Amino acid sequence: MTLTERRARLLSLIISEYVDSATPVGSEAMVRRYELPFSSATIRNEMARLEEEGYVSHPHTSAGRVPSDKGYRYYVEALMEERDLPSQTKQTIRHQFHQAGREEDEWVHLAAAVLARAVENAAVVTMPRTAESRLKRVELVSIQDTSALLVVVMQQARVKQQVLIFPEPMEQDQLTAISNHLNQGFAGLSATEISRSQVQLTQLEWHVANAVREVLASTDQGGFDEAAMEGVRTVLQKPEFATSEKMLNLLDVLERRNLPKFIPLAEASGEGVTVMIGAENEQDAMHDYSLVISRYGTPGGIGGAMAVVGPTRMHYPRTISTVRFLSQLMGEMLSTFYDETPPPKDA
Amino acid sequence: MTLTERRARLLSLIISEYVDSATPVGSEAMVRRYELPFSSATIRNEMARLEEEGYVSHPHTSAGRVPSDKGYRYYVEALMEERDLPSQTKQTIRHQFHQAGREEDEWVHLAAAVLARAVENAAVVTMPRTAESRLKRVELVSIQDTSALLVVVMQQARVKQQVLIFPEPMEQDQLTAISNHLNQGFAGLSATEISRSQVQLTQLEWHVANAVREVLASTDQGGFDEAAMEGVRTVLQKPEFATSEKMLNLLDVLERRNLPKFIPLAEASGEGVTVMIGAENEQDAMHDYSLVISRYGTPGGIGGAMAVVGPTRMHYPRTISTVRFLSQLMGEMLSTFYDETPPPKDA
C-alpha cells in the first residue's frame, strides 16, 4: 500500500496544486510549474498508476486529476510535513486571544473567530465543561410574589438561571432559607447524587431541588448548545460554493442543531488532533467536507472541543498545526483559572 | 397622489400575483387569471399609468410589471386589508409557544422559530430587557485561591457572570462579606448611580464594585447580543436567491454583528408594527429587503423587539398580522412573570 518515492512526491504536488487552484491539475502544467525532471508523458503514466490505486480521480476524460479521499488520507498520514506554526503566527494568535474578557462565552467566540481566520474555514468551539456537573451553590432571588429567579452555580464556574414559579407567595427571607438549606445538603453533588440523596426536604425545598437537578442534568448533555461558530462567510466564498445549491448544503450542515450529528466530537476524546476526510464521516451530507477536530482543556478534565469544517480541499498541514496550537493555548488559559498549577507562560 | 379605484385594485392584484409567482406579471395573464371585466389592452393602459406614477416598474421592455417600493408602500398603507389571523393559526402559535420552558433565551428562540415558520421568512427576536439595568443582588463564589466567580443578578431576572481575579488569595468568607456589603450599598442602583455613589469601600470591594458596574453598563447597550434568529434557511430557498451572490449578500445582512446596523429597532419604539420597505432603509445592503418590526413587552417597560426580514416581495398582511399577534403574546407572557397584573388569558 506504500507508494514509490516518486509517486508519493507527485501525489503531494498534486494535492498542493489542487488545494491552491481548486481546478483539476494536468500533467503539462505540473512539469512547467514545478520544473520536474521528467516529461509530461512520464507524469501522465505515473498519474495513471496513482489513479489505478485510488489516490486520485478523474472528473472526466481529458480533465486533470483531483485527489480522492484516499489520496488526502495518505497525504495526511505519510506525506505532509507538519511543521510548527511560524512563531510570528503564534504570536499573532496569542495576541488576539489575550484580548478576551473574562466571560467564558467570550473566550470561545474569540477562539472560534481566531481559528476561522487563521485557517480560512469555518470553525466551531464548544463551551468548556466537566465530565459531570456538580453543584457549587444555589441562589434564589425574589422577582415578584410567586416567582423567583433560580441561579445555579456549578463547579468550574458554569452558571445557569431560570425563573421558578411557586404555588404560593414567597418572601426573600423564605427563599434565602431554602437556598441555605439546599447549599448545606447538596453542595458538591451531581444530578444523580442529588436525586439519590436522603436529605429531608419540605415540599417547597423539594420543588427547588428538583429544578436544580434538572439544570445540572441538562448541562451534562449536549455541549454544542452554546458552541461558537465563525467563518461561515469565509468558507462560503470558496469556489466550491459557486452554486447556491452547494451553499445550502453546507448551511444545513452548519445549522446549530445539526452540529452534533455531523461533527462527532467523541472522536476527539483522546489526545491530539483528529482528521476526518470526506466520506470517512458516515453522514452523507459531510462527504464533500473534512473535519479537523481536537479536544482542549486542562489535564484535570475540564474542557471542550474545537473543530474546523471545510471542503476536503483544505490546507491540512496548516489547519492541523493551528488547531493543535490553539487547543493547547485554550488549555493553558483554562488552567490559569481553574487549576492549581500555574500555566506555562511561554511556548 | 391617490389612485383611481380601478388602478388601486389593479395594483393590489399585481402585488398579490407577484408575491405569489416571483415573476413579472403581464396584462394578458392578469385578465385570464382574475377574469377581469376588461381586455388586456385596457389593463396595459392602466399599467402604463401606474408606471408613470411610480407604483410599478419594468425590468425591461417586453417584460411584465414588478411592484416598486412605492407600490408596496401604497399597498401597505391604503390597499391591503389586514384581517386578524385565523383563530386556528393563533391557536397553533399559542400552542407551540406555551411549550417553552422557563429560561428567557429559550423563549426568544422559540418565538423566533415560530415567527419564522409562520411567515416563511427570517425572524429575529431580542432578549427582553429594561431601559436601564439595575442591580438586584451580587454573589461571589470562590473558584480557587485568587479567583472567584462574580454573579450579577439584575432586576427583571437578567443574570450575568464572569470570573474575577483578585490580587491576593480570598476565602469564601471574605467573599461573602464583600458581597453582603455591596448588596447593602448598591441594591437597586444602575451603573451610573453606582459610579456616583459615596459608599465607603475597601480596595477589594472597589475592585468588585467596578466589575459589577461594567456588567450593568454592558447589559444596557446592545440588545442584539443574545438575539435569536431563525428561518435563514427558509428565506434562502426563495427564488430571489438563485445566485450564490445574492445569498452571500443576505447572509452578510443577517450576520449577528451587522444586525444593529441593518435593523433599526429604534423605529419600533412606539406602539404597533413598523414596516420598512426596500430603500426606505438607509443601508444600501437592505435595498432589496423589507423589515416588519415590532416592540414587545409589558406596559411597565420591560421588553424587547422582534423583526421579520425578507425580500421586499413578501406577504405583508400575513406578516404584519403575525408580528402583531406574536408581540402581543410575548408581552402577555412577560407580564405573567414580571408584572403585578394578571395576564389576559384569552384573546
Next chain:
DNA sequence: CGTTAGCACTCGGGACTAGAGAGTGCTAAT
C-alpha cells in the same frame, strides 16, 4: 370618451453549433 382588437416590435432565455483549450492515452522511438 373609454374600451377594444390588431399588429409590429422588443427582449430574455433556451437550444443548438462551432471552435478553442486543456488534457489524456497510446504507440513507437530513444
Next chain:
DNA sequence: ATTAGCACTCTCTAGTCCCGAGTGCTAACG
C-alpha cells in the same frame, strides 16, 4: 525507463437563431 508525437475526448465559451411573453401604438367601436 523515458520521451516525443499524435489522435482523441471533453468542457467551456461565444455566437446564432428562434420562440414566447409582453409591450405600446393606432385605428375602430359602442
